[in-house]
Amino acid sequence: AALSSIELSAAVSSMEVLRLQAVAQLVEGCTPDFSSSEYRFSQDDSCLEQPELSGCGADGRNVACRVCGPPKSGIGTAYPACPSKVVNVPLYHLARNSVWQGMGVFMEAKIGAPAEDAQYVTLLLDSGSSALAVIGNSAGGEPGRLPQCSISEFHNVSERSECAIGSYDLPKSSSKEFWPLPGSPFCQYLLSANGSEFCAVKQCYATGCRPPNGSSFQALGVKDYLSVGPYTAKVPLNAIYYMEGPFQEPPSSGIIGLGTKQLNCANFRDPDSCYPAAMEELLSSQNLENTLGLCFGRPPLPAPGDASGYLKYGRPGVLSLGGSAPDLFSGSMLHTRLVGDAYFVVALKGVGINGAVAYENSTSYLLATVDTGAPRGLRLPVAWLRGIAEASEAQACKVDSDCILNVKLDGLCLNVVG
Numbered sequence: 001a002a003l004s005s006i007e008l009s010a011a012v013s014s015m016e017v018l019r020l021q022a023v024a025q026l027v028e029g030c031t032p033d034f035s036s037s038e039y040r041f042s043q044d045d046s047c048l049e050q051p052e053l054s055g056c057g058a059d060g061r062n063v064a065c066r067v068c069g070p071p072k073s074g075i076g077t078a079y080p081a082c083p084s085k086v087v088n089v090p091l092y093h094l095a096r097n098s099v100w101q102g103m104g105v106f107m108e109a110k111i112g113a114p115a116e117d118a119q120y121v122t123l124l125l126d127s128g129s130s131a132l133a134v135i136g137n138s139a140g141g142e143p144g145r146l147p148q149c150s151i152s153e154f155h156n157v158s159e160r161s162e163c164a165i166g167s168y169d170l171p172k173s174s175s176k177e178f179w180p181l182p183g184s185p186f187c188q189y190l191l192s193a194n195g196s197e198f199c200a201v202k203q204c205y206a207t208g209c210r211p212p213n214g215s216s217f218q219a220l221g222v223k224d225y226l227s228v229g230p231y232t233a234k235v236p237l238n239a240i241y242y243m244e245g246p247f248q249e250p251p252s253s254g255i256i257g258l259g260t261k262q263l264n265c266a267n268f269r270d271p272d273s274c275y276p277a278a279m280e281e282l283l284s285s286q287n288l289e290n291t292l293g294l295c296f297g298r299p300p301l302p303a304p305g306d307a308s309g310y311l312k313y314g315r316p317g318v319l320s321l322g323g324s325a326p327d328l329f330s331g332s333m334l335h336t337r338l339v340g341d342a343y344f345v346v347a348l349k350g351v352g353i354n355g356a357v358a359y360e361n362s363t364s365y366l367l368a369t370v371d372t373g374a375p376r377g378l379r380l381p382v383a384w385l386r387g388i389a390e391a392s393e394a395q396a397c398k399v400d401s402d403c404i405l406n407v408k409l410d411g412l413c414l415n416v417v418g
Contacts, residue, residue, distance in 0.1 A: 042068045042286075043230045044080065055079045061114055086293065086323045089229040091125065093299050093314035095161035095250045103299050104373060105317055106252040110227040111168050111237065113175040118227060121166040123256040124249050125294075125319065126373030127344055130264035131203055132226065132278035133219055133238035134168035134254030145243065149251055166253040170220065170239040179223040179236065180266075185273045188266040191220070201238050205247065205373075215245025226278055229321060233285035235278035236264075258292060258372070262342035283322060293320030294372070295328055336409040344370040351384055352406035354395050359387035360408065378407070 044066035047056035055067030067079050091105040105125050110118035111134065121134050135145055149163035170176065180186040180199050187199035199221045208214030219238035226235045240254075247255075257263065258279055266273035276284070283290050297317035318325070324333060339345045348368040350360030366381070380388075388405075397403040400417050407414040 041065050041232070042080075044068070059114075061116075086325050087229045087231070087321045088318045088325055088328075089321065091295075091297065091317035091319050092122075093297065093316075094124070094252065096157075096300050103377065104249060105296055106249075107228065107256075107319055109256075111224050112173045113225040113232075115227075117172075117174065118225070119166070119168050119172065121168055121254050122164070122252045123254045124252040124373065125258060126255050126371070127258045128369065128371035128373045129203070129205070129255070129257035130259040130261060130277035130280075131201070131238055132235060132254070132256045133201075133203065133217055133240055135164070135240045135243070135248060136167055136169045146248055146250055154251065161250050163251055164248065164253045165251045168237075168239060168254065170222065173224055175234075176222045176224045176237075176239075179221055185270070186266050186275050187221070203238070205245075209244065211245040215247040216243070217247050218242040226282055228282060231282055231286050231321065233282045235281040236275065237278065255373070259344070260342055286322070288322030291323045293318070293324035293328070295320075296372075334412045336411050339367060346370060347410040348407070349410065350408040351380065351388060352408070353388060353391040353397075354402070354404050355406060356391050356395065358391035359384040365410070378405075 041058050043064055044053075044056070045064055047053055047064045047066050051057065051063050053066070057063045057065065058067045059065040068081060089107055091107055094104040094106060106122045107125060109121050109123055111121055112118040123132070123134070146162065146164040148167070149160065149165050153159040153163050154165070178198055182190055182197050182199060184199065188201050189199075190197045191200040192198075201219045201221050202209070202216060203219075204214055204216040206214040209216040217238070217240045219240045222237050222239055223234050224237050225232055226237070256279060257277055259277070261274045261276045261280065262271070264274055264277040265271070279292070280290050295318040297315040300314040318328060320328070336346050339347050345367050347365040349362075349365045350357060352358050352360075366384075395402070403417070405416040407416060
């Protein structure tokens with residue numbers, strides 16, 4: 001059965017305890033009815049007090065939805081400048097289970113238009129892929145699909161790892177359009193249904209498409225409106241109808257890739273079959289830089305009642321859209337070069353403990369992929385791990401501040417506490 005209004009209310013209410021911890025709140029946006037490089041819609045609360053302002057009520061439904069951009073040529077109407085500041089949205093941690101140790105993060109979003117019909121989803125953030133893919137609640141029987149969380153299940157440490165929040169049901173969306181169309185270079189393969197042909201997608205993760213080494217999904221390709229924070233844009237979307245392996249990570253109901261378009265291709269051997277993914281499209285629709293800032297917070301504890309005092313859900317993090325939020329860090333921003341075009345790969349030159357070198361290679365470097373979708377932390381070769389173990393034995397490490405892992409990159413050194 002489709003997700004009922006009662007189930008949806010329970011799902012959204014389940015998140016409330018986490019929202020209260022977050023440093024930013026998800027803000028409803030407005031749904032654009034047109035796409036333009038100069039003029040867009042944005043949420044402007046001044047329209048609530050002065051609805052006569054030019055451009056207010058632009059979508060015909062929400063009075064605070066306002067046209068923004070330069071003055072319209074030949075008319076002279078003064079529209080406000082479109083938002084350009086960095087917007088923060090909260091991130092929450094996955095449940096602890098046998099695969100994930102609460103290391104991954106997810107965010108809230110809505111898919112569809114108009115706003116009152118948009119479907120609530122929760123999306124795992126994955127810098128190692130580019131696709132937006134969401135599981136439909138009405139596609140009963142698909143392997144691996146998790147049931148919707150009740151409020152009590154969501155707040156139960158063990159049951160939270162066996163349910164999901166939100167879904168995207170393709171039949172319920174009136175704003176979707178099937179994309180790409182058959183014959184397009186972006187079409188991966190054709191699926192026949194009810195006498196028609198549709199473009200479908202198969203995406204594999206980890207080291208294979210099937211367990212135990214990997215997972216995958218199959219989906220119909222569509223475009224629909226994605227709303228994150230105050231921003232809305234029509235973006236490519238994969239509506240999942242089949243899964244293999246542990247693709248779905250509780251309590252999320254989908255995934256959003258943060259990678260480059262080189263990871264979003266119908267044929268990875270053909271660069272002309274690659275196209276910008278959902279997050280890049282969302283940012284570009286607002287004339288924002290294709291840049292994100294991430295603060296991951298702290299993952300959940302392995303057991304309740306730990307002396308550190310962190311809640312069982314972990315501490316929320318922040319996703320900054322369009323850049324880095326200067327109020328969330330101190331000092332100057334440091335940079336290290338990326339090695340490669342598709343994945344976020346950095347040059348790892350060495351590691352240490354409390355400033356003592358554990359392993360270092362002065363003549364070469366290790367290629368390390370920054371992957372927010374990986375269930376574990378830093379993965380290193382055996383020789384590096386042995387060096388860390390030997391260096392650790394000579395160090396006092398009784399509290400977090402005494403246990404600093406030094407990670408040497410090209411041009412900088414990261415000091416990771418704990």
